[in-house]
Amino acid sequence: MKYKFSALLLCLLAALSHAVAQQSxxxxxxxxxxxxxxxxGDLTCYGTSxxxxxxxxxxxxxxxxxxxxxxxxxxxTPSRFSLLTGxxxxxxxxxxxxxxxxxxxxxxxxxxxxxxxxxxxYNTAVVGKWHLGLGDASGVNWxxxxxxxxxxxxxxxxxxIPATGDRVPCVFVxxxxxxxxxxxxxxxxxxxxxxxxxxxxxxSNPELLKMQPSHGHDMTIIxxxxxxxxxxxxxxxxxxxxxxxxxxVNKATAYIQSQKNNPFFLYFSTHDIHVPRLPHARFAxxxxxxxxxxxxxxxxxxxxxxxxxxxxxxxxxxxxxxFTSDNGQVIDDGYKDDAVEKLGNHRPNGIFRGGKYSxxxxxxxxxxxxxxxxNIKKNQVNDALFSQIDLYASLAKLVGGTIPTGQAxxxxxxxxxxxxxxxxxxxxxxxxxxxxTLSIIVGDWKYIEPSKGPKVNKDTNTxxxxxxxxxxxxxxxxxxxxxNLASQFPDKVEALKQLxxxxxNKSKT
Ligand code: NG6
Ligand code: CA
Numbered sequence: 001m002k003y004k005f006s007a008l009l010l011c012l013l014a015a016l017s018h019a020v021a022q023q024s025x026x027x028x029x030x031x032x033x034x035x036x037x038x039x040x041g042d043l044t045c046y047g048t049s050x051x052x053x054x055x056x057x058x059x060x061x062x063x064x065x066x067x068x069x070x071x072x073x074x075x076x077t078p079s080r081f082s083l084l085t086g087x088x089x090x091x092x093x094x095x096x097x098x099x100x101x102x103x104x105x106x107x108x109x110x111x112x113x114x115x116x117x118x119x120x121x122y123n124t125a126v127v128g129k130w131h132l133g134l135g136d137a138s139g140v141n142w143x144x145x146x147x148x149x150x151x152x153x154x155x156x157x158x159x160x161i162p163a164t165g166d167r168v169p170c171v172f173v174x175x176x177x178x179x180x181x182x183x184x185x186x187x188x189x190x191x192x193x194x195x196x197x198x199x200x201x202x203x204s205n206p207e208l209l210k211m212q213p214s215h216g217h218d219m220t221i222i223x224x225x226x227x228x229x230x231x232x233x234x235x236x237x238x239x240x241x242x243x244x245x246x247x248x249v250n251k252a253t254a255y256i257q258s259q260k261n262n263p264f265f266l267y268f269s270t271h272d273i274h275v276p277r278l279p280h281a282r283f284a285x286x287x288x289x290x291x292x293x294x295x296x297x298x299x300x301x302x303x304x305x306x307x308x309x310x311x312x313x314x315x316x317x318x319x320x321x322x323f324t325s326d327n328g329q330v331i332d333d334g335y336k337d338d339a340v341e342k343l344g345n346h347r348p349n350g351i352f353r354g355g356k357y358s359x360x361x362x363x364x365x366x367x368x369x370x371x372x373x374x375n376i377k378k379n380q381v382n383d384a385l386f387s388q389i390d391l392y393a394s395l396a397k398l399v400g401g402t403i404p405t406g407q408a409x410x411x412x413x414x415x416x417x418x419x420x421x422x423x424x425x426x427x428x429x430x431x432x433x434x435x436x437t438l439s440i441i442v443g444d445w446k447y448i449e450p451s452k453g454p455k456v457n458k459d460t461n462t463x464x465x466x467x468x469x470x471x472x473x474x475x476x477x478x479x480x481x482x483x484n485l486a487s488q489f490p491d492k493v494e495a496l497k498q499l500x501x502x503x504x505n506k507s508k509t
Contacts, residue, residue: 025398025399026398026399027120027121027122027263027399027400028263028318028319028320028372028375028398029263029264029265029266029315029318029320030117030122030263030266030319030320030322030395031265031268031306031310031319031320031321031322032265032266032267032268032322032324032391033270033303033321033322033323033324034080034083034128034268034269034270034324034325034326035272035273035299035323035324035325035326036076036129036164036269036270036272036274036325037076037273037274037325037326037327037328037330037333037356038296038299038325038329038366038367039325039328039329039348039349039355039362039366040328040348040349040350040352040365040366040367041329041346041348041349041350041352042273042329042346042367043056043057043060043367044057045057045060045061045369046065046350046367047350048346048347048348048349048350048351049296049346049348050289050344050345051289051296051297051346052300053296053297053299053300054300054304055300055303055304055307056299056300056303056323056367056369058304058307059369059371060369060371061378061379062371063321063369063370063371063372063377063378063380063420064369064371064376064377064380064381064420065368065369065380065382066368066369066370066382066383066386067382067383068365068383068384068385068386069324069365069366069367069368069386069387069388070364070365070366070385070386070387070388070429070431071325071326071327071328071364071366071388072088072089072364072387072388072389072430072431072432073089073327073363073364073432073433074327074328074354074356074357074358074359074363074364074431074432074434075097075326075327075357075434076097076129076131076164076327077089077095077096077097077105077132078090078095078432079326079388080131080269080326081095081105081106081132082388082389082410083113083388083389083391083392084106084112084113084132084153084267084392085106085110085112085408086113086389086392086393086403086407086408086409086410086411087408087409087411088389088410088430088432089432090432090436090438092105096436098131098133099163099167099191099229100162100163100164100167100168100169100191100228100229101189101190101191101229102133102134103133103134103135103136103137103138103139103140104133104134104135104136104148104149104152105132106132106153108148108152110153110407111154111403111404111407111408112153112154113391113392113395113408114126114150114153114155114265115153115154116154116396116401116402116403116408117265117395117401118154118156119401120396120399120400120401120402121399122262122263122264122265122399123156123157123262123263123265124154124157124264124265124266124267125155125156125158125259125266125267126150126155126157126158126159126160126266126267126269127158127159127160127251127255127267127268127269128160128161128248128267128268128269128270128271129160129161129163129164129165129270129271129274130149130150130158130160130161130162130173130269131162131163131164134146134148134160134162135147135148135149136148142169142171142181142186142187142189142234143178143181143183143186143187145176145177146173146176146177146178149173149176151176155267157175157255158173158174158175159174159175159179159248159251160172160173161239161244161271165241165244165271165274165275165276165278166217166227166228166274166276166334166335167227167228167229168219168220168222168227168228168229168230168231169187169189169231169234170222170223170227170238170239171187171234171237171239172237172239178234178237179237181236181237182235182236182237185234185236186233186234187231187232187234187237188233189230189231190229190230191228191229191230194219194220194230195230195231195232196230196232199220199221199232200221201218201219201220201221201226202217202218202220202221202226202227203218203219203226205221208221208224209221209225210225211224211276211278211291211335211336211337212335212336213226213335213336214332214334214335214459215332215334215459216228216459217275217276217334217335220232222238222239223238223239223240223241223278225241225276225278225335241271241278242278242279242281243280244271244272244278245270245271245272245280245298245299245301245302246280248268248270248271248302249302249305252266252268252306252309253305253306253309256309256310256313257309257313260313260315263399268306270302272295272296272298272299273292273295273296275333275334275335276334276335276337277291277292277294277335277337277339278291278295279291279294279295279297279298282298282301283295283297283298283301288342288344289342289343290337290338290339290342291337291338291339292331292337292338292342293342303323316373317372317373317375319372320370320372320375320398321369321371321372322368322369322370322391322418323367323368323369323370323371324366324367324369324388325366325367326366327356327357327363327366328349328352328354328355328356328358328362328364328365328366329348329349329355329356330355330357330462331343332459332460332461333356333460334459340461349362350362351479352365352479352480353463353480353482354462354463354464354465354481355460355463356460356462357433357457357462357464358433358457358462358463358464358465359431359433359439359448359464359465360463360464360465360481361446361475361479361481363433363465364431364432368386370418370419370420372419375419376419376420377420380420382423383423384414384417384422384424384425384426385425385426385429385441386414386417386418386426387426387429387430389410389411389412390411390413390417390418390426391411391418392408392411393408393412393413393414394411394413394415394417394418395418396408397415398415398418398419409506410506412426414426425443427442428441428442428503429441430503433451433453433466434453434457434464435451435453435454435466437449437451437453437464437465437466438500438504439465440496440499440500440503441475442499444474444475444476445473445474445475445492445496446473446474446475446481447470447471447472447496447497447500448467448470448472448473449470449497449500450467450468450469450470451466451468452466452468453466465481467484469486470486470493470497471484472484472485472486472489472492472493472496473485
């Protein structure tokens with residue numbers, strides 16, 4: 001009798017714990033708003049912006065603002081690679097800033113973040129900047145079926161700016177095809193030399209330009225702006241940069257409407273505030289800071305427009321929204337757009353040193369905001385050390401997704417931080433600069449490995465944080481990384497160096 005009773009009790013307990021486990025798996029819609037080159041101090045809710053960003057601030061008011069969250073890299077392609085694969089980009093060759101004709105850098109057998117979500121019952125889409133390459137090693141056929149691409153690595157729908165706004169080809173790619181392509185006017189693209197020797201370039205005909213390049217960006221002219229790379233043809237398909245924000249919002253809106261009855265994941269990757277900064281007429285001249293400030297206003301409008309769509313569809317309480325940036329800020333990134341001259345008191349770095357490309361904090365420490373009405377408390381600030389690489393494992397935990405052995409090797413589950421149930425910092429976090437100098441943060445300490453890379457990016461006027469000797473900073477006492485303590489704390493340097501080596505070698509085991 002006693003045995004029977006205990007067995008019954010055990011069964012009840014098992015059933016109960018199963019029910020609890022089931023309950024803790026939730027499948028909200030997930031929208032990841034991934035902005036481009038947005039600095040830590042570019043938003044008013046982060047304290048040092050003089051450009052009003054009310055819609056993004058509202059998102060922060062509705063949820064959590066993180067003060068110590070990082071992209072994995074100080075440039076775009078590696079940050080995006082890590083985000084979607086859960087693997088540090090520096091583990092894989094060929095993941096630096098991708099040219100516009102790069103082939104897909106994520107192998108199609110990778111169980112990516114969207115593929116994991118697909119398997120967990122989500123519909124998945126990417127709308128916006130891609131910059132992870134398209135096509136296979138034989139090259140991409142812009143005039144035919146463009147594959148492999150997002151659809152082959154886990155997205156059900158894709159609408160892309162294929163690389164960046166400043167790289168050819170200047171056309172949108174929807175699923176497997178260039179949008180609005182006239183087959184009688186085929187596209188040719190080259191990154192080695194002109195494809196049409198008679199066509200004017202930014203270099204040969206600067207008088208044709210509405211915005212002059214400051215460095216690079218002097219090749220094929222599209223929409224009055226010279227770009228990186230050469231292209232001809234595809235006239236009917238060419239984009240107008242000023243329409244980017246509207247077009248991306250429209251595509252995202254259509255996608256959200258089509259998926260409102262089942263869980264969806266939307267990777268919404270804005271062009272703003274990358275160069276060339278060409279705001280829509282609604283925003284041009286409105287910030288007083290020149291085009292960089294104007295596209296910041298446009299970015300804020302974009303977020304407001306997406307929120308309106310969610311509200312109209314009654315989805316706000318069933319949607320987890322994550323807002324962040326692929327790398328830190330840059331002022332002059334290749335065009336004379338008055339960003340330097342009109343910066344005034346705007347402090348896009350906040351209190352941090354460096355910027356996009358840099359091993360210093362402003363390279364990867366970026367705005368990070370999470371909101372999920374009804375599920376996450378409003379008006380919170382979370383100071384945990386958090387990496388975007390952990391979105392993969394954390395979201396898998398949230399939705400009950402499975403990560404096959406060997407996949408997402410660097411991603412760890414910090415769902416409790418993502419939902420602001422804890423302030424538990426990552427045990428260590430790796431940052432990657434433009435020239436792949438790696439840094440490691442543990443607690444308050446940051447070690448930057450020695451590097452022969454240049455000290456300053458002369459084009460963008462960014463301190464790159466490179467030094468041939470080790471650097472050690474205490475980020476708590478010296479967030480601006482002004483005081484290198486390496487010679488005072490050799491043991492600390494050694495410990496962090498060793499840990500960095502261990503993490504680097506992890507893939508070899
Ligand atoms: C650099 C470009 C810069 C920008 C960057 C990529 C030059 C001189 N500079 O090489 O303008 O396009 O690549 O930016 O060409 S990112 O945000 O996509 O990483
Ligand atoms: Ca970027």
